[in-house]
Amino acid sequence: MQKTFLEFFAGIGLFRLGLELEGWTCLWANDITQDKFDTYAANFGGEDFFVGDVWKVNAGDLPAPAALATASFPCTDLSVAGEREGLKGSESGTVGAFLNILHALRRKKRAPPLVVLENVVGLLTSHEGADVRGLVWELNRAGYTVDLVLIDAVHFVPQSRPRVFLIGVDDKLAPRFFTATSSTCDELEFRAILNESHDLRPRVVRDTVMSSVDLRWGIRRLPKLPTHKHRLADLVEDMPDESPHWWAADQVSRLLSQMSEKHISTVNIWKQADSYRYGTVYRRVRKTGSMAELRSDGIAGCLRTPRGGSSKQIVVRAGRGRVDARWMTPREYGRLQGVPDSFVHSDNPTKAYFGYGDAVCVPVIRWLASKYAVPALELVSSPRRVGGVWGSAGARSKVRSHSSAGAVSGSSGRVRSDKQDVACANALCESRNRWKLWSIHKRR
Numbered sequence: 001m002q003k004t005f006l007e008f009f010a011g012i013g014l015f016r017l018g019l020e021l022e023g024w025t026c027l028w029a030n031d032i033t034q035d036k037f038d039t040y041a042a043n044f045g046g047e048d049f050f051v052g053d054v055w056k057v058n059a060g061d062l063p064a065p066a067a068l069a070t071a072s073f074p075c076t077d078l079s080v081a082g083e084r085e086g087l088k089g090s091e092s093g094t095v096g097a098f099l100n101i102l103h104a105l106r107r108k109k110r111a112p113p114l115v116v117l118e119n120v121v122g123l124l125t126s127h128e129g130a131d132v133r134g135l136v137w138e139l140n141r142a143g144y145t146v147d148l149v150l151i152d153a154v155h156f157v158p159q160s161r162p163r164v165f166l167i168g169v170d171d172k173l174a175p176r177f178f179t180a181t182s183s184t185c186d187e188l189e190f191r192a193i194l195n196e197s198h199d200l201r202p203r204v205v206r207d208t209v210m211s212s213v214d215l216r217w218g219i220r221r222l223p224k225l226p227t228h229k230h231r232l233a234d235l236v237e238d239m240p241d242e243s244p245h246w247w248a249a250d251q252v253s254r255l256l257s258q259m260s261e262k263h264i265s266t267v268n269i270w271k272q273a274d275s276y277r278y279g280t281v282y283r284r285v286r287k288t289g290s291m292a293e294l295r296s297d298g299i300a301g302c303l304r305t306p307r308g309g310s311s312k313q314i315v316v317r318a319g320r321g322r323v324d325a326r327w328m329t330p331r332e333y334g335r336l337q338g339v340p341d342s343f344v345h346s347d348n349p350t351k352a353y354f355g356y357g358d359a360v361c362v363p364v365i366r367w368l369a370s371k372y373a374v375p376a377l378e379l380v381s382s383p384r385r386v387g388g389v390w391g392s393a394g395a396r397s398k399v400r401s402h403s404s405a406g407a408v409s410g411s412s413g414r415v416r417s418d419k420q421d422v423a424c425a426n427a428l429c430e431s432r433n434r435w436k437l438w439s440i441h442k443r444r
């Protein structure tokens with residue numbers, strides 16, 4: 001099978017950029033936003049792109065079977081800053097259209113062997129975990145065993161951007177692909193392997209998995225995430241003092257007046273230095289008024305979309321006896337997402353901020369491609385190993401069929417306490433009910 005993919009919720013195409021840099025070819029893409037498509041087309045061409053609502057996509061419209069489908073679906077209803085409607089919300093709920101398509105492709109025997117879904121960490125806590133459990137349950141029903149990792153872009157670029165990735169691997173490959181699966185391991189062994197990779201599977205991930213071990217989870221043993229050495233100062237645009245980007249003195253004074261004493265003293269120490277130091281600032285509205293919060297560790301805060309104009313990031317430069325401030329530029333947004341300067345973004349800064357603020361971080365995608373997508377694809381084409389633990393008929397036979405009510409049915413032979421069984425059954429009922437409610441909501 002070729003390294004090909006379908007890109008749902010494509011935005012400006014940073015999933016595509018990461019995958020293309022790893023030698024993958026995009027067969028088809030979709031997004032509803034014209035502005036984002038314009039940027040996408042400027043960089044990749046727009047021939048195989050459907051601009052429109054994902055609910056209108058039919059599985060039959062998709063080109064030849066692809067090895068991978070990606071879905072970086074909207075976070076609007078999952079973000080802790082929002083109303084938290086969760087997957088019932090009209091925007092984050094669009095993942096339901098993606099799942100419908102996966103089910104249809106499975107029926108047509110054209111389902112990709114690998115799927116990758118991306119979203120904010122709020123996905124794990126939305127409706128006390130019921131949303132993510134419902135999502136994994138649906139992926140199980142579509143024939144995938146699912147791994148869950150949390151990757152902060154700060155391992156690759158100087159931006160704090162934790163995101164969760166659900167990686168679904170075709171059930172037929174899962175026993176050979178994963179180090180452990182909840183279907184083939186006893187619970188102690190599974191938990192031990194899950195606990196190994198703390199940087200990729202911090203507590204919130206481990207709790208999500210262990211609160212629903214009757215879903216079909218798979219854990220792939222992965223190397224540690226890299227340590228990124230670059231700092232914000234390495235990628236800020238070099239702007240002369242007279243550049244109109246720098247704010248006037250009264251605007252800078254107003255910003256400083258909104259900082260806490262601790263942050264002002266940091267800026268004052270920097271000001272005395274012989275060279276410039278850089279920090280980033282977000283304005284936040286507190287009960288006491290607007291506060292300017294300085295980040296001084298050489299790492300930018302998470303890029304966001306500039307809704308209401310308040311979430312644009314500010315760059316502060318201090319040293320050589322002066323303090324300056326300006327808005328972070330779209331090019332700096334791009335660099336913080338791991339995008340080369342040759343990437344074309346909108347001339348309209350607000351549109352460019354929107355594109356980058358919503359996007360995935362390119363080197364994170366490259367890392368995932370090398371650790372998941374390539375090895376999964378190798379398995380698709382390699383003959384089944386006979387006799388090894390993961391290739392043995394015994395291990396495979398423990399994997400429950402996704403065509404049954406799968407996620408909870410069947411006996412796994414694991415040693416569990418009654419209390420655990422009840423807790424797990426409750427959690428699954430709750431996710432299924434939520435999911436049903438959500439599907440009914442979508443059909444209306």
Ligand SMILES: C[S@@+](CC[C@H](N)C(=O)[O-])C[C@H]1O[C@@H](n2cnc3c(N)ncnc32)[C@H](O)[C@@H]1O
Binds near residue numbers: 009013073
């Ligand atoms: C998190 S962003 C994806 C960003 C993308 N991965 C990137 O790197 O640029 C979610 C995307 O979903 C798109 N979207 C929202 N509702 C949609 C719908 N009903 N149909 C198709 N796309 C939709 C938005 O326009 C947005 O670009």
